[in-house]
Amino acid sequence: MAATTHPVPTVHPPRPRRMSRIPRNVRGMAYAAPTALFVTIFFLLPVLLVTRMSVSDWGLFSGNGGVNFPTNFTEAVAERYFWASIIFTLKYTFVTTVILLALALALALLVQEGTRWKRGLRTAVLVPSALGLASASLLFYALYSQQSGPFNPWLRSLGVITEPISFLGTPTSALWSTVFLIVWRFAGFYMLLLMVGLQGIPGDVYEAARIDGAGRWQTFTRITLPLLRPSIALCTILCVTGSLLAFDQFYILTKGGPDNSTITVVQLIYSSAFAGRNNLGLAAALSVIVLVALLAINLLQFRGLRGKDS
Numbered sequence: 001m002a003a004t005t006h007p008v009p010t011v012h013p014p015r016p017r018r019m020s021r022i023p024r025n026v027r028g029m030a031y032a033a034p035t036a037l038f039v040t041i042f043f044l045l046p047v048l049l050v051t052r053m054s055v056s057d058w059g060l061f062s063g064n065g066g067v068n069f070p071t072n073f074t075e076a077v078a079e080r081y082f083w084a085s086i087i088f089t090l091k092y093t094f095v096t097t098v099i100l101l102a103l104a105l106a107l108a109l110l111v112q113e114g115t116r117w118k119r120g121l122r123t124a125v126l127v128p129s130a131l132g133l134a135s136a137s138l139l140f141y142a143l144y145s146q147q148s149g150p151f152n153p154w155l156r157s158l159g160v161i162t163e164p165i166s167f168l169g170t171p172t173s174a175l176w177s178t179v180f181l182i183v184w185r186f187a188g189f190y191m192l193l194l195m196v197g198l199q200g201i202p203g204d205v206y207e208a209a210r211i212d213g214a215g216r217w218q219t220f221t222r223i224t225l226p227l228l229r230p231s232i233a234l235c236t237i238l239c240v241t242g243s244l245l246a247f248d249q250f251y252i253l254t255k256g257g258p259d260n261s262t263i264t265v266v267q268l269i270y271s272s273a274f275a276g277r278n279n280l281g282l283a284a285a286l287s288v289i290v291l292v293a294l295l296a297i298n299l300l301q302f303r304g305l306r307g308k309d310s
Contacts, residue, residue: 050291054281054284054285055068055281056072058280075282085263085264086265088261089244089264089265093240095175096239100187107188108191111191125191133249134252136249140177144177146166151165174253174262186239186242193231194235197227201223201227209222209223241298245290245294247264250262265286272286
C-alpha cells in the first residue's frame, strides 16, 4: 500500500519593512526640534536679551536709553557691596559644598551597608527633598524665632544653653543657620545620587579586595572613591552651581543682614534691578559677570574632576 504524501507548505520569507522615505538626518532633527526650541526660548533668547541690556542704559520704568558700554560694567565693579558679596558667596559655597557632600557620602555608605534601619533612615533623609526651598526657608525662619521658635526651648531643656540664641542675629550665626537649612534640605538628594553610583560598582571588585586582604579604609580609598568619582563630580558641580546662585534662603531668612553681611551676588543683582535702584542695565551687567564666572568655574571643575580615561 503506497504511503500517502502530504504537500509541504510553502514558507514565504518575511517581507522587508518598507523603509521610510524621510532621510535619517531629517528624522533626527525632527526629534531634537522640541528640545532645541525649548533651549532657544528659555535660555538663548534670555541670554541675548540680558547681554543687550548689559551694554545699554536700561531702566526698569524708562526702558532702553541707548548704548552706554562699558558704564554698566564699571559701575558693577564699583558697586558698594560687589566684592563683599563675592567673598561671602564663595565662603558660603565652600562651607556648604564640603559639609553637604561629606554628609551625603556618609549617609549613602551607611544606607548601602544594609543596616537594620536602612529603609527608615533613607525615608527620613529623603523626605526634606520633597519640600520646596522657599517653603523650607519659611519653616526654618519660624523655627529660628527667639519668641516662638522651638529650638531655644529644646536646647535649654537639654542644658546646652542658658540664654536664647539669636540664630539670625550675627553674621556667623546667620551663615551657619542657613548652611544647616541647606544641608537638611539637600542631603537626601545628593545621598540618592551617590547611592546610584555605589550600586553601579561591581561586587566582584570588593570580593577581590577582601581576598587580597584589603581593609575597610583601603577598600574605601582604593576602590569606592575612584569608582565613585563621576557621581562625586556631578554632585560637586550641582552643589557649587546652586550655592553660587543662592538667593531664596538668604532673602527669606536674613534679607542680607545683619549689617549687610549675608548679601550674595544674586541678591545684589535683585537689589540693583528692583529694590530701589531700578537699574536693569546694571543688574544685567552683574548677571553677565556671574554667567562668565560660572562658565569658568564649571570648566575648571570638569577638567579637575574628570577621570583619567575621559
